[in-house]
Amino acid sequence: xxxxxxxxxxxxxxxxxxxxxxxxxxxxxxxxxxxxxxxxxxxxxxxxxxxxxxxxxxxxxxxxxxxxxxxxxxxxxxxxxxxxxxxxxxxxxxxxxxxxxxxxxxxxxxxxxxxxxxxxxxxxxxxxxxxxxxxxxxxxxxxxxxxxxxxxxxxxxxxxxxxxxxxxxxxxxxxxxxxxxxxxxxxxxxxxxxxxxxxxxxxxxxxxxxxxxxxxxxxxxxxxxxxxxxxxxxxxxxxxxxxxxxxxxxxxxxxxxxxxxxxxxxxxxxxxxxxxxxxxxxxxxxxxxxxxxxxxxxxxxxxxxxxxxxxxxxxxxxxxxxxxxxxxxxxxxxxxxxxxxxxxxxxxxxxxxxxxxxxxxxxxxxxxxxxxxxxxxxxxxxxxxxxxxxxxxxxxxxxxxxxxxxxxxxxxxxxxxxxxxxxxxxxxxxxxxxxxxxxxxxxxxxxxxxxxxxxxxxxxxxxxxxxxxxxxxxxxxxxxxxxxxxxxxxxxxxxxxxxxxxxxxxxxxx
Ligand SMILES: Cc1ncc(COP(=O)(O)O)c(C=O)c1O
Numbered sequence: 001x002x003x004x005x006x007x008x009x010x011x012x013x014x015x016x017x018x019x020x021x022x023x024x025x026x027x028x029x030x031x032x033x034x035x036x037x038x039x040x041x042x043x044x045x046x047x048x049x050x051x052x053x054x055x056x057x058x059x060x061x062x063x064x065x066x067x068x069x070x071x072x073x074x075x076x077x078x079x080x081x082x083x084x085x086x087x088x089x090x091x092x093x094x095x096x097x098x099x100x101x102x103x104x105x106x107x108x109x110x111x112x113x114x115x116x117x118x119x120x121x122x123x124x125x126x127x128x129x130x131x132x133x134x135x136x137x138x139x140x141x142x143x144x145x146x147x148x149x150x151x152x153x154x155x156x157x158x159x160x161x162x163x164x165x166x167x168x169x170x171x172x173x174x175x176x177x178x179x180x181x182x183x184x185x186x187x188x189x190x191x192x193x194x195x196x197x198x199x200x201x202x203x204x205x206x207x208x209x210x211x212x213x214x215x216x217x218x219x220x221x222x223x224x225x226x227x228x229x230x231x232x233x234x235x236x237x238x239x240x241x242x243x244x245x246x247x248x249x250x251x252x253x254x255x256x257x258x259x260x261x262x263x264x265x266x267x268x269x270x271x272x273x274x275x276x277x278x279x280x281x282x283x284x285x286x287x288x289x290x291x292x293x294x295x296x297x298x299x300x301x302x303x304x305x306x307x308x309x310x311x312x313x314x315x316x317x318x319x320x321x322x323x324x325x326x327x328x329x330x331x332x333x334x335x336x337x338x339x340x341x342x343x344x345x346x347x348x349x350x351x352x353x354x355x356x357x358x359x360x361x362x363x364x365x366x367x368x369x370x371x372x373x374x375x376x377x378x379x380x381x382x383x384x385x386x387x388x389x390x391x392x393x394x395x396x397x398x399x400x401x402x403x404x405x406x407x408x409x410x411x412x413x414x415x416x417x418x419x420x421x422x423x424x425x426x427x428x429x430x431x432x433x434x435x436x437x438x439x440x441x442x443x444x445x446x447x448x449x450x451x452x453x454x455x456x457x458x459x460x461x462x463x464x465x466x467x468x469x470x471x472x473x474x475x476x477x478x479x480x481x482x483x484x485x486x487x488x489x490x491x492x493x494x495x496x497x498x499x500x501x502x503x504x505x506x507x508x509x510x
Contacts, residue, residue, distance in 0.1 A: 048100075059103055066107045070114070074492075079125050079472040083116045118472075123492035126501060127474035129278060129306055129439075132338025132491030140395040141340070144388035151388045153366075154374025161374045164390025167397065171331065172347050174311055175304070176324030182351035184381040185343060185389040189305035189332045190223040192346035195357070195381060196328040197227050197270065199348050200299035202357040203327075204269040213261050215239045216272035217249035219279055219478075221303060224272055246433045247282040247478070249273070251292065258296055270299040275320055275329075276307020279476050279485065280432060281416075281439030283307060286322025294325075302326040305344070306489075307437050309336025312406040315413055319436050327353075333393055337405055338491040343392050354380050408491075412438045415498045416488040422502040423486075428509050432478055441476060441483035444509055455482035464508040471501040 051059065092109045119125070121133045149157040151164065164185065172181040186192045201209050212233065216224050218240050228238055239261065241254045258268045271293045273284040286302065293300035302308075302323060308331040310316025311323060323329060326349065333343040348354040359379035362369070369376075378384050397405070416438035423429050423442045431442045444457040462475050462484045473484050484505075488498065 062103055062107065066111070070111075074119060074122055077119045077122065078469045079119050079122050080466060080469075081116055081118070087112050087115050120472075121491060122472075123490055123494055123497035124471040124500060125490050126486045126488060126493065127472050128485075129335050129487055130490040130493070131334055131341050133340050134338045134396055134491065136396040136399045137339045137343070137392040140391040141387075143395070144391045147388075149388050150385070151390070152378040152384055152386055153369045153376045154372040155369050155376075157388075158372060158374050160388060160390070161377075163394045164377075164388070165375060167390050167393040168345075168347075170397070171345060175308065175326070175329055175331070175347060177326070177329070177347055177349055180351060181347055181349050182354060182375070182380070183345055183347035184354070184377060185333075185345050185393070186381065187342050188334060188344040189221070189303070189330050190226060190344075191382070192305070192330040192332075192344040193223050193301075193303065194227040194230055195346050195354075196301050196330060196348070197224075197231055199328055199353050199357045200270040200301060201231060203299055203350075203353050204267070209269075210234060210237070211265065211267045212269045213237055213239055213266045214270040214272065215241055215254055215257065215268070215298075217241050217243045217247075217274060217277075217284060219243045219247050219249075219277040219282060220272055220274060221278050221305070223305075224303070243282070247277060247280050249284045249289065251285060251288055254289075255292060258292075258298075268296060268298055270301055271296075273300070273302045273322075273326075274307075275302050275304035275323060276310070276437050276439070278306060278439070279478055279483075280441045281307060281435055281437040281487075282433060283319055283436040286320070287325065290322055290325030293327075299327045300325060302329045305330045305332040306335050306439070309333070309405070310409055310413065310437050312402065313410045313413060316409065316437070335489065336409065337393070337396070338408070339392055339396065343389055351380075358382065412488045412493065415493065415495060416440065416486070418495075419486050419488065419498050419502055423505065426506050426509055429505070432483060438488040439485060441478060441485045443481065443483045451481065458482045458484055461505070461508050465501070465504045468504050471497070471504050473501075473505075 088109065089112070120127075120130055149160050151157050151161050154161045168183045168185070172183060184192075184195065186195065197214070200214075201212065205212060210233070214224075214228065214233075214237055216238065220240075225238055229235075239257050241257060242250050244250050254271070261268050271289055273286055273289045275283050275286065290300050292298075304311075304320070304323065307316075307320065308323070308329065311320050326347075328349065329347045331345040331347065333339045333345060334341050337343075346354075358381055377386060416435055420431065420435050420440050423440075424431055428445055428447065429442050430445055431440055433440070443454055444461045446453045446457040449457065459475055459482055462473050465484075466472050473486060475482055475484050477483070486501065490497075
């Protein structure tokens, strides 16, 4: 298995040659001479975990080669592999070995393991919310991981923190929030929403928050419910407001529900608006909801995890008018900016509320750290020690330039429109609502069939399309009916992929 080209970090021979470090080995130690063998090798100087420049460079070359091969083979890989059982050799599942292995052996295990994973970075993947895996950000992770700066406090990495601040300021300006606003980068939308509701709760309650109520449409992502549960709100704190025929919140019902809650002694404190639902990409009537929130003195939160970055485009900006009224906004760069998974963002209109919600005062163990003009992210977010996420965004945005992202998102709006019109024009298929952004849902209406037949036929259609291996769709339920979804957000989703998807859908929608 051992590949002579690969770097081994384990072999005493190779290690010593590269680093000139001395080891006490079973052969050379007194313990060994006295036959007390099996003692582990103990480095006298240095540590094998610290790589020489050459070792690191060899590792890097091997990893880049591995990933380049992965990317060049990607178009031929199945989106959904047909593997029900593990293809891993038994050894990697037996726990880590006492002594290390060669990188190339380990990469071949990883290569095998990826044989059973969905290749959701392929252009034909239009299910759920596709993620891009932007290489520039993956490189940023490598840089950030190796330098490993501590960016929880401005004092210890001021200029690196400044890069993250630049990105956050750019984001707040993008959505039209005022200069009082600031934000945090998180691991994703769900954690951003948790912090958003913590801010809303902090702004409205000092202690007793259990009588608080929050309003969201029936199209809202389930991370809202989860965040409220994690924050200790009882289940009935969340008031689900029905959506209208375009799957946007029904504001008449919203107003009535707020009024009846107040009459019943409850304390309404927050309205959640969607700027792009997961089901169909629908945008709630943001300006009107902002007005209601203002009149009712409620926190106005916008979930723009999927849709927010369409604000970069002219059409997106027209459709997302009202973002600027938010008290808090969630954006997911790992969706709309194609970044690797693990990058979310929360922006809050009033940075003091963000701080008040998260800061608990400095413990003695951190008393040497002084405040600076740079933010202390430890006081603005749930995390203390954190990865330097800012570089993922900063490097990608500076390397490619904003126009590259704007054009990519514009293209996805065009492609979604093409797909929508093609599905609309196909007999037996019906679309629910009209797409605001790049996701929509449709259903197969079996001629002469009953509603339950349509459900089954729609699921069968999704299966048949997915079985082509070229396009991958997912299904959902809206108002108890099954729908297929098309989400045009993949980094590699282009006109050809969309044409392939349409052809497959039409072929099976006989
Ligand atoms: C609209 C919306 N909000 C929130 C989330 C949760 O985001 P994450 O998966 O990053 O936690 C999602 C995920 O798809 C989403 O589509």
